[in-house]
Each structure stands twice: as structure tokens, then as C-alpha cells.
Amino acid sequence: MNEVNPWSSSQIEDYERMRKEFGIPEFNFDLDNNLFARRHLIIGHRDFSSVNEAMRRKSKFYAMTGLMPSGEMHIGNKTVIDLIIYFQKKGADVHIAVADLESYATRGISLEKGRQLAIENFLLNYIALGLEPCDFYFQSESSRVQKFSYILSKEVNMSEMKAIYGFEDSKRMLEISSPLIQASDILSPQIYDGPAPTVVPVGADQDPHIRLTRDISSRMNLFRLNMDRGIEISIGGTEDPEKPMKIAENIMIRAGATKVSRNRKYRIIRSEDSGNLDLFFMRNELARAEREINRYSTIAPSSVILRLETGIRGGKMSKSVPESTISLNERPEDSRKKIMRGLTGGKESVEEQKRLGGNPYACPIFELYMYHLSKDDTDLKRVEEECLTGKRMCGECKSEAAERMGLLLNELKEKRELARDRINEYIKD
Ligand code: SF4
Incomplete structure (x- = not known):
């Protein structure tokens, strides 16, 4: 299997193998017969059913992506924006992060230059492609993203970063911290505007970011939903569990449970009648209700994972190989x-x-x-x-x-x- 990470220039050869190796389910949603879905250009997803259900119920959800202002927008970048526009039309609250700090740190591009590139090469094309007004922000100016990135960094250690990204000891701290800023980008809408399902369309090479962010989200939550044996909600933390147990019990009943039991010692609420429960309601309500006791509760973000476009001269389409890609400008x-x-x-x-x-x-x-x-x-x-x-x-x-x-x-x-x-x-x- 090729190395799968956002910085590798290799094209992925075998998506079936990649899906098996990283536990990525096949994408079986039709997205209103959307071109990328019907042509199987979306090769997998992480928990897309929660976003699909939000669209079906016309309930709140976010769509999130980011851009690195280090050059021109090429046709490979267009696919992600086409999907963001699709989700926006379906009611998503869209957030787009300009990774100008990363561009400054890794490519030496000043913040002023990064701003100009982001507007001229990306934002104008996004609007031209049909994006309506949304939250388009610069990481360097977003104190809330920076602050939350610092807070969530306590959830991740170095061995985990090495396992996910293959980082070696020579990596600079800045490159190591960049995935944490991206995790903060993805979770910040929920932190500051309330929990809701979030979809991040990504190229297959970006899946490590989604895995990391989903893990962080689950670690920061107090309520954890487990569906291996019936339906269980376990309560994390070390504080007296009485209040969270009552909240969880109440939500389980409102979701349709008739037989609910509790185990205070193991901090677990359990229901036997799993087939009848409204799990979408339960997950959303748990994350929202948890805010009374934990200000960092979120719903683990979902993704749709796109097949990477091949460059015109072969390999992964990338702006670092200009003769192999086509810039929109x-x-x-x-x-x-x-x-x-x-x-x-x-x-x-x-x-x-x-x-x-x-x-x-x-x-x-x-x-x-x-x-x-x-x-x-x-x-x-x-x-x-x-x-x-x-x-x-x-x-x-x-x-x-x-x-x-x-x-x-x-x-x-x-x-x-x-x-x-x-x-x-x-x-x-
Ligand atoms: S470029 Fe040649 S190989 Fe490719 S689709 Fe056209 S005819 Fe077929």
C-alpha cells in the first residue's frame, strides 16, 4: 500500500485495499444522483449517514473545507468546492478556512501575500463556481480557532501523531501542530455555534486528518454512545455521574426507549430496545445537552472521500507539478x-x-x-x-x-x- 498522507505526492493505486486497510466504508448514498456519487468518484466516507439524515430531516448541519494559499487553484481542487456548493444548496452552514499560517510556516508565504492568493486564486473561483456567502476566514485572524487548537492539543500525544502521519523525529514542531489547527478548524463551528453533524469533503490522502479529528472529538465528549451490545451511553469523567446519567436517561426515553436500566458504578445507561430508537435524535441531543456540563462536546465529524484525480502527466494532481495540472486561472x-x-x-x-x-x-x-x-x-x-x-x-x-x-x-x-x-x-x- 502506498503511503497515504496529505504530503505524499504518490497517487493511490488500489482504493479497495485502502478502504480495507483503514476501515473506510463504501459510499452508497446517491446524493440526488450527484455526478461524483453516480460516477463512483466518491470512494468512501466516515459516518456520512448522520449528515445524510440531517439533510433528509432539514436539520442543522455544517460543511467545512480549507485551502492552502500557496499557488493557484487547479481543477483537482474544484471537485471539493463543487461538493461544498452541493451541500450548501442542501442547507449546510458552510465554513472555509484559509490556512495562511501553515502557508507562511511551510512555504514562507507572508500573511499579506497569502491573503491576496486566497482571494484572487480561490475565493473568486469559488464564487464563480456558485458558492453563496459563507464563513470564509483566515486562520491567522481567527483567535477562536487558534485558542481551541491549543485546548485540543492536550488530547493527542506524539506516538499517536507518528502512527497516523508517519512523522519522524526530525519534523519541526510547526508541521506537527498543523493537523491540530486543522482539527480545530473542523470542530470550531460546533464549539462556537452549537453541536451539529459536520461533513468534510476530502481527497483520499486527507483521511488521516478526519480520523484524528474524530478521535479527538470522541475523547473530549463525556457521553459516549456504544451500539455493540444493545444501546449504551457511558459517562466519562470522574465527577459524580448523577446529573449526566439523568440527562442521558431522559434523552434515551425521548428517543423512544421503553426499557432503560442504569449502572451507576460503571456509569452506564442501557436500553434493550435498540431497533426502535431514533439514533440521529439521540446523538444530536446528547451533544447538545452535554454542553450544560462540558463546553467542548461535539458530534464526531463525517467525511466524503474523493478518488484523487490523476495529473495529466501521471501521479497525483498537484500544484507542485504545474505541467501536470490545469489552473482555473x-x-x-x-x-x-x-x-x-x-x-x-x-x-x-x-x-x-x-x-x-x-x-x-x-x-x-x-x-x-x-x-x-x-x-x-x-x-x-x-x-x-x-x-x-x-x-x-x-x-x-x-x-x-x-x-x-x-x-x-x-x-x-x-x-x-x-x-x-x-x-x-x-x-x-
Ligand atoms: S485519450 Fe485516448 S485512451 Fe484516453 S479516452 Fe481518449 S481515446 Fe481513449
Whole structure:
């Protein structure tokens, strides 16, 4: 298995194996037939059912993401924002963190420069893509995120960070603390605006952040829901458990339990009739009610995990390899040159391709169609079949992809100009 962490430049080869190794369930939600779901570009999730249920019940939920202002926004970044916009349309309260502190610390980009990059290269594109006003903030200016990051750092030790991220002793403290700031970004909306399910769309390489944040959330909670043997709520801490036990008991009954027992010695409330309980209500109410006795209670965040896009020249699409990716701000003629030089799943010769067909499933150009250039499934199917049956040659296929990419980039450029007047709706001074 390849190393799976946010800083590795390797592409993940085997998602099935990755899901098994890290216990990631398959994604079986249709998200209203959303393009990424129906094309299986979302390969897994962490506890997405709680967010799905919040959407179904039109109950409060958050959608969260972050950006590193160290360069241009590329098409690989667009997928996450497309999903954030989908969740916003479904009622999510959206929060977007600009990791300007991390960018300063790891890439030497000043906070002023980071601010300019975040607005010009990211925010304008987000608005152009359809993002409505939300909480768009800079880590360097958010005292609440910084403060909470300090508080939650007491929950994590060095051996855990090494196990999750593979950190070596030579790592600087700043790089070690950066996942904690991200955990704080993810949990802060709940800490300051009240507990609610939270969805974080991530590339498969970002899953370690979600695992860490979910663990931290569970450690900071007093109430822990256990569904291994019936339904149990255990009460953490060392204080007299009477008050939290009463709260938990009451919530269990309101969730539909008829037979509730308690074990004060082991600090447990238990119900036998697990099948009839409204677990969504119970989890939400427990986190909310816990605030009376613990100001840091949260619902463990959920994620949808995206298949990583392959760079046009192979490997993981990354802004550190500019010839392999397409920036949303670049000129169509430049993107055409990159696409025409891209790798394909084609055969050595035209004659062979006509006879045997190409392999769209090992072709970065076909990925461009799948993620960005072909919204209509019939159209995508046509490209796929023409490739497989040798009717489509790679040169013409790339040229068509370049044409479509040019239209997309031109449309975004026009919308970015209009978006400029709306920046103040997103950034509060
Ligand atoms: S024809 Fe198109 S989809 Fe098929 S291998 Fe060539 S570039 Fe890829």
C-alpha cells in the first residue's frame, strides 16, 4: 500500500485495499444522483449517514473545507468546492478556512501575500463556481480557532501523531501542530455555534486528518454512545455521574426507549430496545445537552472521500507539478498545450488503436471528461465506447478535451470578474 498522507505526492493505486486497510466504508448514498456519487468518484466516507439524515430531516448541519494559499487553484481542487456548493444548496452552514499560517510556516508565504492568493486564486473561483456567502476566514485572524487548537492539543500525544502521519523525529514542531489547527478548524463551528453533524469533503490522502479529528472529538465528549451490545451511553469523567446519567436517561426515553436500566458504578445507561430508537435524535441531543456540563462536546465529524484525480502527466494532481495540472486561472491556449502533451491510455500506433481500442480507465484525459468536461452520462458513455472500440484516436480526443476545457476556463474568467464585486459578502473585516 502506498503511503497515504496529505504530503505524499504518490497517487493511490488500489482504493479497495485502502478502504480495507483503514476501515473506510463504501459510499452508497446517491446524493440526488450527484455526478461524483453516480460516477463512483466518491470512494468512501466516515459516518456520512448522520449528515445524510440531517439533510433528509432539514436539520442543522455544517460543511467545512480549507485551502492552502500557496499557488493557484487547479481543477483537482474544484471537485471539493463543487461538493461544498452541493451541500450548501442542501442547507449546510458552510465554513472555509484559509490556512495562511501553515502557508507562511511551510512555504514562507507572508500573511499579506497569502491573503491576496486566497482571494484572487480561490475565493473568486469559488464564487464563480456558485458558492453563496459563507464563513470564509483566515486562520491567522481567527483567535477562536487558534485558542481551541491549543485546548485540543492536550488530547493527542506524539506516538499517536507518528502512527497516523508517519512523522519522524526530525519534523519541526510547526508541521506537527498543523493537523491540530486543522482539527480545530473542523470542530470550531460546533464549539462556537452549537453541536451539529459536520461533513468534510476530502481527497483520499486527507483521511488521516478526519480520523484524528474524530478521535479527538470522541475523547473530549463525556457521553459516549456504544451500539455493540444493545444501546449504551457511558459517562466519562470522574465527577459524580448523577446529573449526566439523568440527562442521558431522559434523552434515551425521548428517543423512544421503553426499557432503560442504569449502572451507576460503571456509569452506564442501557436500553434493550435498540431497533426502535431514533439514533440521529439521540446523538444530536446528547451533544447538545452535554454542553450544560462540558463546553467542548461535539458530534464526531463525517467525511466524503474523493478518488484523487490523476495529473495529466501521471501521479497525483498537484500544484507542485504545474505541467501536470490545469489552473482555473490559466489561459485556454496554455491548458491546450498541457492536454495535448498529456498521457493517455492509447496504444502505440494508430493502427493498433483502431484494431484493439484504447483503455479509458488508465487515461488521465478520460478522467478530465469524467470529473469536469462531460456532465451528461450519455456523452461520457459515447467517449468511453468510442475509445474502447477504437473509433476514437487519442489526438482528436485530447483536442476535444482541450476545446471543452477552454470553454470552461473562459466561462469561469467571465464569472470571476463579476464575482469581484461580491468579495465583501464573504470576508468580514
Ligand atoms: S481515446 Fe481518449 S479516452 Fe481513449 S485512451 Fe485516448 S485519450 Fe484516453
